[in-house]
């Protein structure tokens with residue numbers, strides 16, 4: 001029997017969503033030229049929604065007024081962008097943010113690396129991450145020289161009692177939309193997490209990676225507003241525009257700002273990109289883009305829910321977790337029909353406590369999205385058991 005082609009062999013191929021797209025010389029895909037790959041891995045937005053016109057116009061304007069291209073001038077990022085971000089984040093976070101507190105980064109991971117090495121330098125030697133979480137972020141903390149503890153999450157988010165039993169003084173969390181499981185940190189856990197930070201004289205690093213996409217009318221807000229002196233808030237354009245821009249930001253507690261910025265060798269994101277984004281913010285293009293894309297992603301999520309694919313956690317973001325007992329079989333048989341799927345397994349630090357699929361419904365391009373989702377539904381539905389594995393239980397300690 002012919003070997004079934006491996007759909008995840010290359011990012012370019014897997015991300016193409018095109019009929020029979022093949023990397024030159026990639027013989028492993030040769031048998032697959034008449035197949036369509038429908039990519040549901042989490043992590044990236046629909047690139048066909050990228051606001052090319054506004055972006056190109058922003059870059060063109062920035063390049064034209066070269067007077068703003070001042071090279072090594074300000075390590076914190078371009079002043080125009082920091083002012084625009086301060087205005088926007090003040091509204092989003094519900095507390096005043098000053099441009100001096102903002103560090104423009106090369107995406108969240110870059111900001112995390114800068115913050116982690118500054119905190120280590122200040123004597124905070126151990127950090128905690130959620131279990132499960134993105135493995136890259138755990139590695140970033142380890143490479144910054146921190147000892148990394150893994151702390152479980154349950155239906156209420158991070159288990160703060162377990163956190164307090166570690167030596168950590170830094171906690172990296174996704175409180176508004178746990179990645180990848182999808183729950184929000186409960187109110188009482190938020191309070192206890194901030195109490196913990198004050199007690200150990202430590203900091204919480206808030207990864208608000210997809211905060212622009214909240215579909216409930218009253219979504220849980222960012223943690224930052226509850227104690228701006230203890231929370232380092234991180235945002236990114238990786239979900240709203242493209243991970244390829246490498247553009248994000250940190251909002252720093254005032255007393256940490258100089259310690260972190262002193263360790264930054266140069267601007268972290270190309271000035272032309274910063275200025276193009278700044279113009280999008282100023283002219284309202286970004287808000288319009290968010291409204292449009294939010295509607296699109298919400299429709300996709302609701303389509304899956306309406307078809308009986310019940311996703312964990314709050315109604316938000318570009319991905320959802322479907323708990324199933326045997327993700328391996330669903331992934332493998334999905335691959336045979338052209339679906340690129342990812343399980344929760346790689347996000348756990350040890351043996352998984354829940355099995356499931358992390359469905360990145362944001363990734364398929366508009367041309368194929370609805371067909372892709374129907375294909376996915378057809379694939380998954382027969383494999384669902386009537387009772388299902390049940391939702392992730394809430395915690396013992398709230």
Ligand SMILES: Cc1ncc(COP(=O)(O)O)c(C=O)c1O
Pocket residue numbers: 042043044106107108109110134174179207209235236237238243247248
């Ligand atoms: C949990 C989480 N945080 C942050 C990000 C964004 O990271 P970056 O801004 O470095 O692209 C991602 C992207 O996949 C993510 O999954």
